[in-house]
Amino acid sequence: MQKIVRVNTRTAEVEYDSPTEEQLKYGGRHFIAKILLNEVPPTCEALGRHNKLIISLGLFADTNLSTAGQLSFGGKSPLTGGIKESNTGGFAGKRLAKLGIKAIILEDIPDEELTRVLHVTGDEVKLIDAPYLKGMLVDETFNELRQRFGQKIGLICIGPAGEMKMHSAGIASVDDNGTQVRYAARGGLGALMGSKGIKAIVVDDSKPTKPQYYDEELLKETIKGVTEALLADPKSSNRRKYGTLDILELANQVGLLPTRNFSIGQFEKASEMTGPQFAALVEERGGCGKSGTPCVPGCTIMCSNVMPDKNGKKIVASIQYESLVLLGPNCDIGNLDDIGELNHLCNQVGVDTIECGAAIAVAMDSGVIKFGDTEAAKDIVRQIGKGTYLGRIIGNGAAFTGQAFGNRRVPAAKGQAMPAYDPRALKGNGVTYVTSPMGADHTAGNAFETLKTNNPLGIENQVNNSYNLQVRAALLDSMGVCLFIRPAFVKNHALLSALYKARYGWDLTFGEIRNMGADVLETERKFNELAGVSEKYKRIPEFMTEEPLPPNNTVFDIPQEELERIWSVEVRTDAF
C-alpha cells in the first residue's frame, strides 16, 4: 500500500497515512491541486504557517514507463500568489516511488530559523538538524550530503536563495553521480521549502517496497509499446541529438526568440547556438561532454546534455532551451560558454534560470548594468547567493526588479517571468501565460508545437488551442511523465487507456482520461479565484499590447473577453 507522509516542520511530528480511495486517483500535479484546495486557505501567506509544500509522485512513478519519475512540488506560490506545481527530473523521484511513497506533505513552519534535512528511508521519515549546510551552494550541499548519508541516495536541496526566501528560488534535484542538476524551478517553491527550514531531502531506498500493479503483464507490454513508439518518433530522436535546443533555430526564424528584454524576436548570434551547433561543440570538445543523456532513470528520450568547456570539463548539465535564451539572447549575451556558466551559477545559488535571466535583462533595460555585459551578469548571480541588496532585488524575480528600478518593461504574467516564446509572435502562449493557473509557464501548454497548424500571429483559435494544450499538460503532469512522451500516444490512444488499466485496474476511455486533465485545471482555477489571482485581474503586461515586436511587428491583441472565455471551452476528446 502506498503512503502519504505528513511532516509538521514546527513540532517535527511525522504522520503516515494510507491514501483514501479518492486520493489514490490523483497523482503529481492533480494531487497537489486537490490537497491545496482542500487544506490550504487560498489567501494565506505563501511563506507562512498555513501553506504546505507538497511533494507528490505521478500516477506512474512506480512503473518503468519511459520518462516517469518526474517529481512534482507544489504549494501556494510566493511569486504568483496562486497555486503552483513545478516538476523535475533527477533520481530522487524514482527512489521515493520505490519506498512506496505517494506524497510527502510539509506543514507549518518552525518557530525559529532552522537548517534541516528531511531524511526519508524505508523505515521512517524524520527531520535532522543540519546547521553545517546553512548558506551552502547546491553542488557543495549535494557533495556534503553524499559524504554523510552515502553515495546511492536520492538528493533534493535548495540553494542560499531559497534559504533567504527569494521568490525566484527553485528546488534542485540531481542524478546519482552529481552531474545533472535539475530544477523544480518555477514559482519560488525553493523559498517555500526554505520557509519550512528544510535545506535538503535525502532519500535512502535501500529498503524498497514492491509496488503492486493490477496487471503486471499488460503493464510490461504497454510500456514496451510506448518505448517503441518513442524510438520510432523523429521528434524524439532530434531531442536525443540536440536536446531542447532543437527548437532554437525555428524560434529565431519565426521571430519569437526573446532578445534584449523582449524588445525583438530575433537574435543576431542565434545561428551560433542552435541544436546542431551545440551538439557539434560537445563532440568537438570531448571530455565529459555528452548529448543524449537521461534526466530520470530509464528515460528513452534522453534530451539532456553535459556541456563541456574547452578542456572537456563540465560547465553545466543540462543546458536547456529556456535557460539558454533567457540568460543568453534576452541579456544580449551570445557566447555559449558564458551562458553555460551563468546557468551553472543559477543552479548553484538556487534560482530559476527563466526568472533570473528575465530579471537580469530587466535590470539591463533599466541601466543597472549594460546589455551584453557578461561579467556583470555573472557577478549579479553570485550576489544573489551572497544576499547583497542588488542580489536580493534580482533574486526576487523580474517583476520585483522592475518595481525596484521603476521599469514597466517586465515580461511576466501573474508575477512570473515568461519563458522563451514572446507572446506577440506566438499568441497561443500569451493565452497560456495569462490564463494558466501557473502563470507564465510554457510547460503548462506550449503552442510552439502547433506553430504550423495554428497561425501564431492570428487571434483565431488561440484560446481553444491553448486550453487543450493546457489540459494535456495537466494530465501528463499528473501521470508523472515528461511532456515529451506525447508522441507515443498521438496515434495510439489505446496505449494510454491500457496504462491506467494495467497499473490501477481502471477502465477509462480516452475522453475520461483527458477529463482528468481538465479537472486539474478546474481545481487549480478554483484555488486561484479564491486567492484573487486570475486572468480577470492579472493581465498581459501593457508594453506587449503597445510595442510591436520586430520582425513581425505584432502586438498581443487577443481581447480580454476572448481570454476569459477559456473556462467554457470544451475538452477535445479526439486528439492528444
Place this chain on the structure above:
Amino acid sequence: MQKIVRVNTRTAEVEYDSPTEEQLKYGGRHFIAKILLNEVPPTCEALGRHNKLIISLGLFADTNLSTAGQLSFGGKSPLTGGIKESNTGGFAGKRLAKLGIKAIILEDIPDEELTRVLHVTGDEVKLIDAPYLKGMLVDETFNELRQRFGQKIGLICIGPAGEMKMHSAGIASVDDNGTQVRYAARGGLGALMGSKGIKAIVVDDSKPTKPQYYDEELLKETIKGVTEALLADPKSSNRRKYGTLDILELANQVGLLPTRNFSIGQFEKASEMTGPQFAALVEERGGCGKSGTPCVPGCTIMCSNVMPDKNGKKIVASIQYESLVLLGPNCDIGNLDDIGELNHLCNQVGVDTIECGAAIAVAMDSGVIKFGDTEAAKDIVRQIGKGTYLGRIIGNGAAFTGQAFGNRRVPAAKGQAMPAYDPRALKGNGVTYVTSPMGADHTAGNAFETLKTNNPLGIENQVNNSYNLQVRAALLDSMGVCLFIRPAFVKNHALLSALYKARYGWDLTFGEIRNMGADVLETERKFNELAGVSEKYKRIPEFMTEEPLPPNNTVFDIPQEELERIWSVEVRTDAF
C-alpha cells in the same frame, strides 16, 4: 463657472471643460472615485498610460470655511493596486480654487522620460520642460521654482523618490514662505506623478475668478458658526497647543503605540515625546519654533508646528503624530531631534513618513541595520534620494522591504504600511485597515476617537463603528475639509446642511449628506473589486493574528466573515 482641466502628458494637449451637472456634485475624494471608476480600467498598470492622476478640490475649497483648502490627489495606487485618494494642506489648493478650477486630470504618459512643470494660471494651463529640476530634493525644488516663477505662488512637487517611481513616494505641498512642507503622502501617488513626467505644479492665482455662491449671506453666517464651534471645542484647543501629538500619551498608555516594528504597544521613552513635552521644547528653544500654525490659509484649528533645533533653527515643519511614531518608537528611536531630522529627510527625498518608517523598521527587524541606530536610519533615507539598491528597496515601502529580506513581519494592509495604531490594541482600526478601499489608512476611519465608547480590545461593534467612521471620513474628504472640523457639526447637524445650501443651493438632510460619504465608499469599493483588491483577498498580516501584542497581549481576531459584513452595514444618520 468652474473648470475641469485635462492635460495629456504625452501630447501636451490641454482641454478645458465645464463640469457636468452630475460632476458638480462631487468634490475631492468623491470626484476622484467617480472619474476613476468611469474612465480608468481597474486592472491597468498604475504607472502606465491608462492611469490618471486626478487633482481635485473639495466642494467648499472656494469658501472661507475653516480647514477647507485640503487638496485631493488620486488615481490607481502603485502601492496598493487599488483606488487611492490622498489629500494635503499647503497653499496651492486655495490658489487653484481661486482660479475657479475644480479639478485637473493628468492623462497618459510621455513617450520618453521628462522633467516638467505644470504651470497653472488664470489664462491657461501648460506643460513646461524643466530639466534643471531633475533629481532635486523638495526644498531645493521649491526654492528654485520661487526664483523662476515668483514668490506668491502655490507650489506642489515630488522628490527624487517620485521621479524614480518608488512606491512610497508622496506629493509635497508647501506654504507661501516655504516653512510648512505638507504631503499627500500615501499610496505612492508621487510615483504616479513621476510616471507622467511632472516634477512640479506651479499655481499663479494673480488673475483670480470670483466664486459664485448660492447664498453669500447664509454662507458667511454658517462659516462663522463653524468657527465659533471650533473655538469653543476643547479638542481643537488641545490641537492648537500640542498638534497631533496630543494623542501620543493616551496611545502609549492604552498600549497601541507601534514600537520596534509593531512588536509591542508601549515605548519606554514615550513620556519624552508627548504633546505637552513637545510644546515645552518648542517654547524653550524659541527661534523659529512655533506651535499652533495653520497648514491651509484661514484654518482656525492650527495644529501644525515648526520644530526648532537647539539654536532655534527649523528642523522640520510640521511634525505629526504618525510620522513621529513610525520614525521614532517603531524604529526604537527616542530622541526628538533625531526623529525630526528623519522626518525632514523623508520630506526632502519625497516619501511618505509612515511607509518609510515602517520599511526601515522592517529592515531593522530583518537585521539590515540595528533597532535604534539613528545614523544608519538617516543614511537609508538619504540613500532613497540617491537611488542606491538599498534605497530603492526601502523606497518601495514596507511590504517590498519585507519581501527583499524574507521577513513576514510587515505591518501592512493592501500593501500599504499601517499608521501609528496597532490593530491588535485598537481593533476598529484593524477593520478600517483591511476593509477601507484606501488600505491601511487612519484618515479613512480612525477608531481612536471612539476609544472610550467602543472597547478597543473587543470584537463587538468594530465593523459597524469602522464603517460609520469611514463614511464620515469619505464625506469630509469630499468637502475638502480636515477631519478635525468634525466637532463643529457633532451637536449641530444643521450647520452641515446650511453649508451645502449656502454654497450650492442644495436642500439636503443630514441623512442625505451622510449618504454622499457612503456613495464615495461604494464607488471606490467597485473599482477595487474590479481591480482584484478587496478584503476578500487581502487580509491582515498573519503575524498580527498569531503574535499577542504586549502589554494587552491581544491578537487581531475579528473573524473574516465579520469583516466582509461591512458593506451591508447601514449608514448612521443620527450622529456625526
